[in-house]
Amino acid sequence: MLSVLILNGPNLNLLGTRQPEIYGHTTLADVEAMCAAHGQAKGFEVTCAQSNHEGALVDAIHAAKGTHDGIVLNAGAYTHSSIALHDAIAGTELPVVELHLSNIHAREAFRHHSFIAPVAVGMICGFGAAGYTLALDALLGHLEDTS
Numbered sequence: 001m002l003s004v005l006i007l008n009g010p011n012l013n014l015l016g017t018r019q020p021e022i023y024g025h026t027t028l029a030d031v032e033a034m035c036a037a038h039g040q041a042k043g044f045e046v047t048c049a050q051s052n053h054e055g056a057l058v059d060a061i062h063a064a065k066g067t068h069d070g071i072v073l074n075a076g077a078y079t080h081s082s083i084a085l086h087d088a089i090a091g092t093e094l095p096v097v098e099l100h101l102s103n104i105h106a107r108e109a110f111r112h113h114s115f116i117a118p119v120a121v122g123m124i125c126g127f128g129a130a131g132y133t134l135a136l137d138a139l140l141g142h143l144e145d146t147s
């Protein structure tokens with residue numbers, strides 16, 4: 001059975017109460033339950049993790065190698081700053097789908113650049129919490145195409 005890691009970065013533990021006009025009212029627990037249900041319905045394993053710490057996210061990407069077949073990654077603000085996350089993805093060569101709840105290209109200029117994008121299979125952004133299941137389907141399709 002294919003196994004996917006949903007990895008959320010800084011401040012995403014505040015989902016539901018953090019700037020709901022941008023990120024919506026869905027909590028991280030809701031998102032994780034939605035992803036688990038999606039995995040069950042479609043027959044793949046889903047594991048969820050979140051950290052506010054860059055190094056812990058690097059560790060989680062390293063640990064995913066050999067444990068999971070791919071990652072859906074919302075790196076939060078580290079998207080726009082972290083060469084370490086870029087290198088971790090490049091180093092493990094795991095397929096990563098980059099995910100953002102908001103449309104980062106319709107927001108401040110500093111959100112337009114992603115260090116994740118060059119090492120991601122693709123990116124889904126702007127569809128709120130529904131983006132997580134879209135990203136899961138995109139990753140599953142990629143894994144099936146490449147296996």
Ligand code: DQA
Pocket residue numbers: 010011012074075076077078079099100101102103104111
């Ligand atoms: C985000 C977009 C980032 O720019 C921001 O720093 C976040 C959330 C999103 O999901 O829309 O923390 O990744």
